[in-house]
Amino acid sequence: MTKAMKKQPFFLPFGGCRGRCVFCNQRAITGVDEVPSPQFVSSILKNLTEPVEVCYFGGSFCRFTFEKIKEYLDAVVNDAPKGSRIRFSTYPGDLQNKKLRSMVLSYPIACVELGIQSLDSEVLSLCRRETDPVAILENMVVLRDENVPLSVQLMIGLPGQTVSSSIYDINKIAEIKGESEWQFRLYPCLVIENTELYEMMNSGEYTPLTVDEAVKWGGRVIDVATSLGFTPIRAGLQESEMLASQVRGGPHHPALGELMFSESIIRKLIRLNPKGPWVLPSSNMSKFTGHRGYGLNRLAELTSMPEKEVAEKLTFFPAH
Numbered sequence: 001m002t003k004a005m006k007k008q009p010f011f012l013p014f015g016g017c018r019g020r021c022v023f024c025n026q027r028a029i030t031g032v033d034e035v036p037s038p039q040f041v042s043s044i045l046k047n048l049t050e051p052v053e054v055c056y057f058g059g060s061f062c063r064f065t066f067e068k069i070k071e072y073l074d075a076v077v078n079d080a081p082k083g084s085r086i087r088f089s090t091y092p093g094d095l096q097n098k099k100l101r102s103m104v105l106s107y108p109i110a111c112v113e114l115g116i117q118s119l120d121s122e123v124l125s126l127c128r129r130e131t132d133p134v135a136i137l138e139n140m141v142v143l144r145d146e147n148v149p150l151s152v153q154l155m156i157g158l159p160g161q162t163v164s165s166s167i168y169d170i171n172k173i174a175e176i177k178g179e180s181e182w183q184f185r186l187y188p189c190l191v192i193e194n195t196e197l198y199e200m201m202n203s204g205e206y207t208p209l210t211v212d213e214a215v216k217w218g219g220r221v222i223d224v225a226t227s228l229g230f231t232p233i234r235a236g237l238q239e240s241e242m243l244a245s246q247v248r249g250g251p252h253h254p255a256l257g258e259l260m261f262s263e264s265i266i267r268k269l270i271r272l273n274p275k276g277p278w279v280l281p282s283s284n285m286s287k288f289t290g291h292r293g294y295g296l297n298r299l300a301e302l303t304s305m306p307e308k309e310v311a312e313k314l315t316f317f318p319a320h
Protein backbone atom coordinates (compact mmCIF):
# COMPACT_ATOMS: atom_id res chain seq x y z
CA MET A 1 0.00 0.00 0.00
CA THR A 2 1.35 3.49 -0.85
CA LYS A 3 2.16 5.54 2.23
CA ALA A 4 -0.01 8.66 2.44
CA MET A 5 2.03 11.80 1.94
CA LYS A 6 2.36 14.06 4.99
CA LYS A 7 0.20 17.17 4.73
CA GLN A 8 1.61 20.67 5.08
CA PRO A 9 -1.39 22.99 5.46
CA PHE A 10 -1.41 26.74 4.92
CA PHE A 11 -4.56 28.57 5.91
CA LEU A 12 -5.41 31.57 3.75
CA PRO A 13 -8.41 32.99 5.67
CA PHE A 14 -10.95 34.41 3.18
CA GLY A 15 -8.16 34.51 0.57
CA GLY A 16 -9.79 35.25 -2.80
CA CYS A 17 -13.35 35.30 -1.36
CA ARG A 18 -15.64 37.83 -3.06
CA GLY A 19 -18.04 38.05 -0.15
CA ARG A 20 -18.78 36.45 3.19
CA CYS A 21 -21.01 33.41 3.37
CA VAL A 22 -23.34 33.87 6.35
CA PHE A 23 -21.91 30.94 8.33
CA CYS A 24 -18.24 31.54 7.67
CA ASN A 25 -15.58 32.90 9.95
CA GLN A 26 -12.36 31.35 8.70
CA ARG A 27 -10.29 33.25 11.23
CA ALA A 28 -12.18 31.65 14.10
CA ILE A 29 -12.04 28.19 12.52
CA THR A 30 -8.37 28.24 11.62
CA GLY A 31 -6.97 30.59 14.28
CA VAL A 32 -5.07 32.37 11.49
CA ASP A 33 -5.59 36.14 11.09
CA GLU A 34 -3.52 37.04 8.04
CA VAL A 35 -3.17 35.41 4.64
CA PRO A 36 0.44 34.14 4.48
CA SER A 37 2.31 35.38 1.40
CA PRO A 38 3.80 33.00 -1.20
CA GLN A 39 7.21 34.12 0.11
CA PHE A 40 6.28 32.99 3.61
CA VAL A 41 5.06 29.66 2.20
CA SER A 42 8.40 29.25 0.39
CA SER A 43 10.35 29.97 3.57
CA ILE A 44 8.55 27.10 5.35
CA LEU A 45 8.78 24.68 2.44
CA LYS A 46 12.52 25.24 2.00
CA ASN A 47 13.14 23.73 5.43
CA LEU A 48 11.35 20.46 4.72
CA THR A 49 13.26 17.32 3.88
CA GLU A 50 10.53 14.93 2.69
CA PRO A 51 7.94 15.47 -0.07
CA VAL A 52 4.63 16.75 1.31
CA GLU A 53 1.13 17.49 0.14
CA VAL A 54 0.93 21.27 0.41
CA CYS A 55 -2.65 22.26 1.26
CA TYR A 56 -4.06 25.73 0.68
CA PHE A 57 -7.24 25.91 2.72
CA GLY A 58 -9.53 28.51 4.23
CA GLY A 59 -10.41 30.61 1.20
CA SER A 60 -11.34 30.50 -2.48
CA PHE A 61 -7.94 29.65 -3.93
CA CYS A 62 -8.85 30.12 -7.60
CA ARG A 63 -10.28 33.58 -6.89
CA PHE A 64 -6.90 35.12 -6.19
CA THR A 65 -5.49 36.90 -9.22
CA PHE A 66 -3.94 34.69 -11.91
CA GLU A 67 -0.47 35.89 -10.89
CA LYS A 68 -1.03 35.27 -7.19
CA ILE A 69 -2.31 31.74 -7.78
CA LYS A 70 0.79 31.06 -9.86
CA GLU A 71 3.03 32.40 -7.10
CA TYR A 72 1.50 30.03 -4.53
CA LEU A 73 1.83 27.10 -6.93
CA ASP A 74 5.40 28.05 -7.89
CA ALA A 75 6.34 28.17 -4.21
CA VAL A 76 5.60 24.44 -4.03
CA VAL A 77 7.36 23.46 -7.25
CA ASN A 78 10.42 25.61 -6.56
CA ASP A 79 10.85 25.27 -2.81
CA ALA A 80 9.19 22.11 -1.46
CA PRO A 81 11.11 18.81 -1.63
CA LYS A 82 10.89 17.13 -5.05
CA GLY A 83 7.77 15.00 -5.44
CA SER A 84 5.60 17.31 -3.33
CA ARG A 85 2.03 17.82 -4.48
CA ILE A 86 -0.69 20.41 -4.07
CA ARG A 87 -4.21 20.35 -2.68
CA PHE A 88 -6.40 23.42 -2.46
CA SER A 89 -9.99 24.31 -1.67
CA THR A 90 -11.85 26.68 -3.92
CA TYR A 91 -15.23 28.01 -4.86
CA PRO A 92 -16.89 25.60 -7.30
CA GLY A 93 -17.14 26.72 -10.90
CA ASP A 94 -13.98 28.80 -10.98
CA LEU A 95 -11.99 26.33 -13.03
CA GLN A 96 -14.42 26.82 -15.90
CA ASN A 97 -11.96 29.42 -17.19
CA LYS A 98 -9.78 27.45 -19.61
CA LYS A 99 -6.68 29.61 -19.29
CA LEU A 100 -6.77 29.40 -15.49
CA ARG A 101 -7.54 25.68 -15.55
CA SER A 102 -4.66 24.89 -17.90
CA MET A 103 -2.26 26.89 -15.79
CA VAL A 104 -3.35 25.28 -12.50
CA LEU A 105 -3.39 21.76 -13.92
CA SER A 106 0.15 22.12 -15.24
CA TYR A 107 1.26 21.80 -11.58
CA PRO A 108 1.35 18.53 -9.58
CA ILE A 109 -2.19 18.70 -8.22
CA ALA A 110 -3.09 16.02 -5.67
CA CYS A 111 -6.66 17.22 -5.24
CA VAL A 112 -9.00 20.13 -5.96
CA GLU A 113 -11.50 20.48 -3.14
CA LEU A 114 -14.73 22.10 -4.30
CA GLY A 115 -16.60 23.93 -1.52
CA ILE A 116 -20.06 23.19 -2.91
CA GLN A 117 -21.95 23.18 0.44
CA SER A 118 -25.36 22.85 -1.26
CA LEU A 119 -26.85 22.74 -4.76
CA ASP A 120 -30.18 24.24 -3.66
CA SER A 121 -30.34 27.77 -5.05
CA GLU A 122 -32.68 28.88 -2.24
CA VAL A 123 -30.18 27.64 0.37
CA LEU A 124 -27.27 29.20 -1.50
CA SER A 125 -29.10 32.51 -1.66
CA LEU A 126 -29.88 32.46 2.10
CA CYS A 127 -26.20 31.74 2.71
CA ARG A 128 -25.17 34.67 0.46
CA ARG A 129 -23.40 32.37 -1.95
CA GLU A 130 -23.55 32.46 -5.71
CA THR A 131 -26.71 30.70 -6.70
CA ASP A 132 -26.22 28.90 -9.98
CA PRO A 133 -25.99 25.17 -9.28
CA VAL A 134 -26.07 24.48 -13.03
CA ALA A 135 -22.75 26.30 -13.48
CA ILE A 136 -21.25 24.29 -10.59
CA LEU A 137 -22.36 21.02 -12.13
CA GLU A 138 -21.19 21.98 -15.62
CA ASN A 139 -17.75 22.76 -14.27
CA MET A 140 -17.63 19.40 -12.54
CA VAL A 141 -18.30 17.69 -15.86
CA VAL A 142 -15.32 19.52 -17.38
CA LEU A 143 -13.08 18.60 -14.44
CA ARG A 144 -14.22 14.97 -14.54
CA ASP A 145 -13.53 14.76 -18.28
CA GLU A 146 -10.02 16.06 -17.67
CA ASN A 147 -9.50 13.50 -14.85
CA VAL A 148 -8.86 16.16 -12.24
CA PRO A 149 -8.69 14.54 -8.79
CA LEU A 150 -11.64 16.05 -6.92
CA SER A 151 -13.03 16.24 -3.45
CA VAL A 152 -16.51 17.60 -2.85
CA GLN A 153 -17.41 19.47 0.33
CA LEU A 154 -21.04 19.62 1.42
CA MET A 155 -22.63 21.06 4.55
CA ILE A 156 -25.68 20.12 6.60
CA GLY A 157 -28.01 22.32 8.62
CA LEU A 158 -27.67 25.41 6.43
CA PRO A 159 -30.48 27.99 6.42
CA GLY A 160 -33.39 26.63 4.39
CA GLN A 161 -31.70 23.26 3.87
CA THR A 162 -33.41 19.92 4.43
CA VAL A 163 -32.20 16.33 4.69
CA SER A 164 -33.84 15.53 1.36
CA SER A 165 -32.09 18.45 -0.37
CA SER A 166 -28.71 17.13 0.88
CA ILE A 167 -29.52 13.65 -0.36
CA TYR A 168 -30.58 15.10 -3.70
CA ASP A 169 -27.27 17.03 -3.90
CA ILE A 170 -25.05 14.03 -3.33
CA ASN A 171 -27.02 11.96 -5.83
CA LYS A 172 -26.78 14.74 -8.40
CA ILE A 173 -23.01 14.98 -7.92
CA ALA A 174 -22.70 11.20 -8.11
CA GLU A 175 -24.40 11.24 -11.53
CA ILE A 176 -21.52 13.36 -12.76
CA LYS A 177 -18.86 11.48 -10.83
CA GLY A 178 -19.66 8.20 -12.59
CA GLU A 179 -16.78 5.81 -12.00
CA SER A 180 -14.31 8.53 -10.94
CA GLU A 181 -12.79 8.23 -7.47
CA TRP A 182 -13.79 11.41 -5.72
CA GLN A 183 -13.32 12.28 -2.08
CA PHE A 184 -15.99 13.71 0.15
CA ARG A 185 -16.08 16.02 3.17
CA LEU A 186 -19.12 16.85 5.24
CA TYR A 187 -19.30 19.81 7.59
CA PRO A 188 -22.07 20.76 10.01
CA CYS A 189 -23.25 24.35 9.98
CA LEU A 190 -22.11 25.87 13.28
CA VAL A 191 -23.02 29.33 14.46
CA ILE A 192 -19.79 31.23 14.97
CA GLU A 193 -19.14 34.61 16.56
CA ASN A 194 -18.94 37.53 14.11
CA THR A 195 -21.03 35.96 11.38
CA GLU A 196 -24.33 36.96 9.88
CA LEU A 197 -25.66 33.57 10.92
CA TYR A 198 -25.14 34.52 14.56
CA GLU A 199 -27.40 37.54 14.02
CA MET A 200 -29.91 35.35 12.16
CA MET A 201 -29.98 32.93 15.10
CA ASN A 202 -30.42 35.75 17.60
CA SER A 203 -33.30 37.23 15.64
CA GLY A 204 -35.02 33.84 15.36
CA GLU A 205 -34.52 33.70 11.59
CA TYR A 206 -32.32 30.61 11.85
CA THR A 207 -32.54 27.60 14.14
CA PRO A 208 -29.35 25.55 14.30
CA LEU A 209 -29.32 21.77 14.37
CA THR A 210 -28.91 19.93 17.65
CA VAL A 211 -26.04 17.42 17.96
CA ASP A 212 -28.54 14.57 17.67
CA GLU A 213 -30.12 15.99 14.50
CA ALA A 214 -26.70 16.57 12.94
CA VAL A 215 -25.55 13.01 13.71
CA LYS A 216 -28.64 11.51 12.09
CA TRP A 217 -28.61 13.85 9.09
CA GLY A 218 -24.87 13.57 8.57
CA GLY A 219 -24.86 9.79 9.01
CA ARG A 220 -27.51 9.46 6.35
CA VAL A 221 -25.60 11.62 3.88
CA ILE A 222 -22.33 9.74 4.53
CA ASP A 223 -24.09 6.42 4.03
CA VAL A 224 -25.53 7.56 0.70
CA ALA A 225 -22.21 9.11 -0.38
CA THR A 226 -20.30 5.93 0.46
CA SER A 227 -22.82 3.74 -1.33
CA LEU A 228 -22.41 5.98 -4.40
CA GLY A 229 -18.65 5.40 -4.38
CA PHE A 230 -17.35 8.57 -2.71
CA THR A 231 -14.45 8.21 -0.27
CA PRO A 232 -15.26 10.18 2.89
CA ILE A 233 -12.12 11.90 4.15
CA ARG A 234 -13.62 14.01 6.91
CA ALA A 235 -16.88 14.66 8.73
CA GLY A 236 -17.08 17.55 11.17
CA LEU A 237 -14.72 20.45 11.73
CA GLN A 238 -11.27 20.03 13.24
CA GLU A 239 -11.76 20.68 16.96
CA SER A 240 -9.56 23.36 18.52
CA GLU A 241 -9.64 25.63 21.57
CA MET A 242 -10.04 28.57 19.23
CA LEU A 243 -13.08 27.05 17.52
CA ALA A 244 -14.62 26.03 20.86
CA SER A 245 -14.29 29.60 22.16
CA GLN A 246 -16.04 31.05 19.09
CA VAL A 247 -19.02 28.71 18.65
CA ARG A 248 -22.32 30.28 19.71
CA GLY A 249 -24.75 27.63 18.53
CA GLY A 250 -25.26 24.50 16.47
CA PRO A 251 -24.04 20.92 16.71
CA HIS A 252 -20.67 21.51 18.31
CA HIS A 253 -19.31 18.24 19.72
CA PRO A 254 -15.69 17.05 19.69
CA ALA A 255 -16.72 13.62 18.39
CA LEU A 256 -19.39 14.73 15.94
CA GLY A 257 -17.58 13.22 12.96
CA GLU A 258 -17.10 9.89 14.73
CA LEU A 259 -20.80 9.82 15.70
CA MET A 260 -21.86 10.60 12.12
CA PHE A 261 -19.67 7.76 10.86
CA SER A 262 -21.27 5.41 13.47
CA GLU A 263 -24.70 6.41 12.23
CA SER A 264 -23.67 5.84 8.62
CA ILE A 265 -22.33 2.34 9.38
CA ILE A 266 -25.51 1.43 11.24
CA ARG A 267 -27.61 2.61 8.31
CA LYS A 268 -25.50 0.54 5.95
CA LEU A 269 -25.83 -2.59 8.12
CA ILE A 270 -29.60 -2.23 8.21
CA ARG A 271 -29.77 -1.50 4.51
CA LEU A 272 -27.82 -4.67 3.71
CA ASN A 273 -29.37 -6.95 6.32
CA PRO A 274 -32.34 -5.40 8.19
CA LYS A 275 -32.41 -7.90 11.09
CA GLY A 276 -28.78 -9.07 11.22
CA PRO A 277 -26.55 -10.91 11.94
CA TRP A 278 -23.84 -8.42 11.11
CA VAL A 279 -20.10 -8.95 10.78
CA LEU A 280 -17.68 -6.02 10.91
CA PRO A 281 -13.93 -5.43 11.12
CA SER A 282 -12.80 -4.90 14.73
CA SER A 283 -11.56 -1.44 13.74
CA ASN A 284 -15.24 -0.45 13.82
CA MET A 285 -15.85 -1.67 17.37
CA SER A 286 -15.42 1.74 19.00
CA LYS A 287 -18.16 3.08 16.75
CA PHE A 288 -20.58 0.80 18.62
CA THR A 289 -19.19 0.84 22.14
CA GLY A 290 -17.84 4.41 22.34
CA HIS A 291 -19.81 7.52 23.25
CA ARG A 292 -21.97 5.70 25.81
CA GLY A 293 -22.71 2.90 23.37
CA TYR A 294 -24.31 5.23 20.83
CA GLY A 295 -23.93 2.69 18.03
CA LEU A 296 -25.53 -0.19 19.93
CA ASN A 297 -28.40 1.97 21.20
CA ARG A 298 -29.06 3.32 17.75
CA LEU A 299 -28.94 -0.10 16.07
CA ALA A 300 -31.43 -1.34 18.67
CA GLU A 301 -33.65 1.69 18.09
CA LEU A 302 -33.67 1.42 14.31
CA THR A 303 -34.25 -2.35 14.26
CA SER A 304 -36.77 -2.27 17.15
CA MET A 305 -34.79 -5.05 18.84
CA PRO A 306 -33.56 -5.14 22.45
CA GLU A 307 -29.97 -3.97 22.83
CA LYS A 308 -28.88 -7.40 24.14
CA GLU A 309 -30.17 -9.11 21.00
CA VAL A 310 -28.49 -6.55 18.76
CA ALA A 311 -25.18 -7.07 20.60
CA GLU A 312 -25.44 -10.85 20.12
CA LYS A 313 -25.99 -10.44 16.40
CA LEU A 314 -22.94 -8.24 15.98
CA THR A 315 -19.56 -9.92 15.39
CA PHE A 316 -16.21 -8.19 14.97
CA PHE A 317 -13.31 -9.92 13.30
CA PRO A 318 -9.68 -8.80 13.42
CA ALA A 319 -8.92 -6.38 10.57
CA HIS A 320 -6.07 -7.30 8.23
Ligand code: SF4
Nearest residue numbers: 017020021024058059
Ligand atom coordinates in the same frame (compact mmCIF):
# COMPACT_ATOMS: atom_id res chain seq x y z
S1 SF4 B 1 -17.32 29.61 2.91
FE1 SF4 B 1 -15.62 29.73 1.48
S2 SF4 B 1 -16.30 31.23 -0.05
FE2 SF4 B 1 -17.62 31.51 1.75
S3 SF4 B 1 -16.60 33.13 2.93
FE3 SF4 B 1 -15.90 31.16 3.72
S4 SF4 B 1 -14.00 30.73 2.65
FE4 SF4 B 1 -15.07 32.33 1.50
